[in-house]
Amino acid sequence: MSAASGGAPLLEARGLTVRFGKVTALDGLDLVAPSGQVLAILGPNGAGKTTFVRTVATLLRPASGELRVRGSDVARDPVSVRRDIGLAGQSAAVEPAMTGRENLEMTARLFGQPPRAARRAAAAVIEQLDLGEVADRRCGTYSGGQRRRLDLGASLVGAPRLLLLDEPTTGLDPAGRREVWEAVRGLRALGTDVLLTTHYLDEADELADHVVVIDHGRCIAAGTLGQLKASVGHDVIEVTVSDPARLEQAGQILRSVTCRPAGLDPGGRRASVPAAGGAGQLAAVIRGLDESAIGVDEIGLRRPTLDEAFLALTGDHSDIPAGAGPSYSGSSR
Amino acid sequence: MTMMTTITRPVSPPGAARASLEVARRVLRKYMRTPGLSVMGVVQSALFLFCFRYVFGGAIHAGTGSYVDYLVPSYVATIVLFTGGGIAVAVAEDRAMGFTDRLLSLPLPRSSIVLGRTLADSATNAWSILATAALGFLFGFRLSGSVLDGLAALGLCLLYGVVFTLVFIVMGLFAASVQAAQGLSLIAFVFAFISSAYVPAGSRPGWLQPFAKYQPITPMVNAVRALIAGSGSDLTVALAWSAALLAVAAPVAVIRYRRA
Numbered sequence: 001m002s003a004a005s006g007g008a009p010l011l012e013a014r015g016l017t018v019r020f021g022k023v024t025a026l027d028g029l030d031l032v033a034p035s036g037q038v039l040a041i042l043g044p045n046g047a048g049k050t051t052f053v054r055t056v057a058t059l060l061r062p063a064s065g066e067l068r069v070r071g072s073d074v075a076r077d078p079v080s081v082r083r084d085i086g087l088a089g090q091s092a093a094v095e096p097a098m099t100g101r102e103n104l105e106m107t108a109r110l111f112g113q114p115p116r117a118a119r120r121a122a123a124a125v126i127e128q129l130d131l132g133e134v135a136d137r138r139c140g141t142y143s144g145g146q147r148r149r150l151d152l153g154a155s156l157v158g159a160p161r162l163l164l165l166d167e168p169t170t171g172l173d174p175a176g177r178r179e180v181w182e183a184v185r186g187l188r189a190l191g192t193d194v195l196l197t198t199h200y201l202d203e204a205d206e207l208a209d210h211v212v213v214i215d216h217g218r219c220i221a222a223g224t225l226g227q228l229k230a231s232v233g234h235d236v237i238e239v240t241v242s243d244p245a246r247l248e249q250a251g252q253i254l255r256s257v258t259c260r261p262a263g264l265d266p267g268g269r270r271a272s273v274p275a276a277g278g279a280g281q282l283a284a285v286i287r288g289l290d291e292s293a294i295g296v297d298e299i300g301l302r303r304p305t306l307d308e309a310f311l312a313l314t315g316d317h318s319d320i321p322a323g324a325g326p327s328y329s330g331s332s333r
Numbered sequence: 334m335t336m337m338t339t340i341t342r343p344v345s346p347p348g349a350a351r352a353s354l355e356v357a358r359r360v361l362r363k364y365m366r367t368p369g370l371s372v373m374g375v376v377q378s379a380l381f382l383f384c385f386r387y388v389f390g391g392a393i394h395a396g397t398g399s400y401v402d403y404l405v406p407s408y409v410a411t412i413v414l415f416t417g418g419g420i421a422v423a424v425a426e427d428r429a430m431g432f433t434d435r436l437l438s439l440p441l442p443r444s445s446i447v448l449g450r451t452l453a454d455s456a457t458n459a460w461s462i463l464a465t466a467a468l469g470f471l472f473g474f475r476l477s478g479s480v481l482d483g484l485a486a487l488g489l490c491l492l493y494g495v496v497f498t499l500v501f502i503v504m505g506l507f508a509a510s511v512q513a514a515q516g517l518s519l520i521a522f523v524f525a526f527i528s529s530a531y532v533p534a535g536s537r538p539g540w541l542q543p544f545a546k547y548q549p550i551t552p553m554v555n556a557v558r559a560l561i562a563g564s565g566s567d568l569t570v571a572l573a574w575s576a577a578l579l580a581v582a583a584p585v586a587v588i589r590y591r592r593a
Contacts, residue, residue, distance in 0.1 A: 058437070098363070102362070112441075117343070121341075158342070
């Protein structure tokens with residue numbers, strides 16, 4: 001029987017290591033995520049996002065360490081975990097030769113629903129995900145967005161406590177993405193926990209309460225969206241110069257005030273730098289620019305974007321200073 | 334929006350029997366609704382049989398009897414080696430499109446995934462075997478022994494259908510891609526052609542004869558021919574090969590599916 005109890009965290013990983021032959025995909029990952037959330041896993045390609053989801057879904061076995069899903073250990077009690085989760089992967093795993101309704105009823109019965117309950121569950125999902133018009137057509141005729149919604153629906157017919165979405169909107173057009181986002185928001189409103197991976201930061205910004213950034217198989221930052229953005233090194237001073245030729249010089253001034261290399265965007269004539277000293281440093285920058293007679297179109301102090309947080313944490317972009325995030329101890333460049 | 338609340342959580346995971354039937358039902362629905370699988374298999378079977386019977390047949394000397402009586406029993410016995418590629422491809426497709434992952438993430442017993450597919454594809458193989466046998470009679474084949482002997486031979490062919498279902502499932506599970514599964518299943522052609530199925534084994538060059546003689550298909554088709562003639566020769570060897578193939582393929586399929 002399910003060991004899940006109200007008090008257990010949604011996910012709890014301790015030293016979780018998963019290997020494919022000689023390749024270590026997850027390398028001692030530690031993570032605790034509370035219930036009642038949409039949790040987004042972010043990370044560059046190859047960071048281990050999909051491996052993590054597949055391990056939660058009991059499709060991969062950890063080489064060492066442990067992973068508990070709502071209190072159940074994935075290696076020792078996989079059936080309890082499978083009863084608690086619904087998985088919707090990167091591809092739409094539906095049978096094209098069957099109708100949407102047939103697919104949903106089949107999946108419901110494989111979750112353990114008796115025939116009548118399976119029909120009810122399928123009908124409820126069709127209503128919830130607005131698939132009524134196409135429900136009795138073969139899935140081979142569906143659009144990409146419809147098929148992905150049906151796949152999402154198939155993961156719901158067993159009333160899972162945790163929904164796993166691996167890149168749920170990859171390859172969809174903007175309308176299809178919005179459809180999936182709406183569906184996820186609706187589910188959260190009804191109390192289903194959601195774990196999603198994405199490489200679209202706006203998607204995490206739209207949907208997630210809690211964000212975990214992984215890179216090289218380890219968790220390098222975790223927290224709410226606000227905490228993650230704040231962890232990059234506080235606010236950012238951004239200057240837009242009038243004369244692109246002076247951008248380099250403005251960058252030097254930013255650097256001399258904050259002791260950090262400035263990020264330069266020649267196209268937008270913008271230089272930016274994380275500013276731990278806040279308004280005081282902004283005043284110093286303005287004085288410095290004034291002394292050097294550099295014309296300025298715009299200058300200000302702003303919160304970092306999720307992109308900046310992400311790039312700083314994963315060290316993918318040398319222009320942006322590696323952040324001194326409180327939970328970051330990986331390799332910066 | 335409140336519709337979701339009407340979905341109740343299942344009391345328990347599905348039992349092995351119910352889950353296997355559900356998995357099998359989906360495979361059969363796909364087969365029957367995809368004319369490329371259910372109809373084309375029989376059309377292909379008819380074309381091959383036609384070619385052997387009327388195109389090559391005249392040039393093949395198969396002992397004393399007529400070639401059609403030599404060919405049809407072994408053709409029926411080996412038809413699953415030709416249609417079975419579809420099974421390997423379907424298994425590889427399920428892996429590629431994430432369908433297998435979905436099944437593995439659900440709380441059904443994992444042995445039901447293999448059992449369900451084996452049930453369904455043994456049924457589709459049975460359909461190919463029966464259709465091919467009917468075509469054989471249409472092309473001039475006649476039983477030399479009793480009807481009972483003929484039915485025993487047909488039963489043995491149906492057993493081969495189950496055996497090779499599992500063999501092709503294993504091929505689909507080991508293939509790196511759908512195309513690779515297609516290629517891998519061509520191995521079966523080699524075994525079928527270099528056996529006594531269509532041409533007597535003795536007609537091959539000497540270096541090829543040991544392979545023709547000691548590979549499983551030769552005793553398997555010889556046993557079918559013998560049963561039709563009312564003899565049990567080669568039957569023990571054929572059953573032993575069937576048991577051996579099953580004993581290897583079934584556990585490999587169950588274990589391999591977990592890592593699909």
